[in-house]
Amino acid sequence: GENVEQHPSTLSVQEGDSAVIKCTYSDSASNYFPWYKQELGKRPQLIIDIRSNVGEKKDQRIAVTLNKTAKHFSLHITETQPEDSAVYFCAASTSGTYKYIFGTGTRLKVLA
Amino acid sequence: NAGVMQNPRHLVRRRGQEARLRCSPMKGHSHVYWYRQLPEEGLKFMVYLQKENIIDESGMPKERFSAEFPKEGPSILRIQQVVRGDSAAYFCASSPIGDGYTFGSGTRLTVV
Secondary structure, three states, X not given: OOOEEEEOOEEEEEOOOOEEEEEEEOOOOOOEEEEEEXXXXXXXXXXXXXXXXXXXXXXXXXXXXXXXXXXXXXXXEOOOOHHHOEEEEEEEEOOOOOOOEEOOOEEEEEEX | OOOOEEEOOEEEEOOOOOEEEEEEOOOOOOEEEEEEEOOOOOEXXXXXXXXXXXXXXXXXXXXXXXXXXXXXXXXXXXXXXXXXXXXXXXXXXXXXXXXXXXXXXXXXXXXX
């Protein structure tokens, strides 16, 4: 069945360093890949997304890359700040189903 | 725009009781999705609805769970005869065209 694997499950970085979170998806028909940030006890919030016709997308300190051949995509956060500390979820979706398959999450801790 | 509104935020039910979770989508959004998040886990798709129609309920347990999105009023996720294993955060999301969900703040159900 459809599956999204996400690594690592926890990640600690020093403030100012970069953080990279990687996801692999199984359904080759997937064509939309959002990333969500969830702070403790709060709603998941969309931070960036990418579609399969694009290889990379940037938004200030956040970037996402997509490798369709290998079926994996990654989130890159540069110049990390303490407020980046949260759980990050990747997801994959196929237009027409609108169902998101989420990864299991990465708990990012940015150490001041 | 008030965003996706879910209520109640917290719900405590005794085993065997019924739980009713409500979700009002963002203004102009006609697609509603329900996801369940168990502690320390990712979000699992439950059901996708449009007004008066269930589009995809492949993630719904076969028994005790039902969902509706009537012509008027909020979407309702109903859990009958709750058990301890139903304790989770239930998130509703809405979108105008299918991609790019906006999540609500969730309902945290505790079964005692």
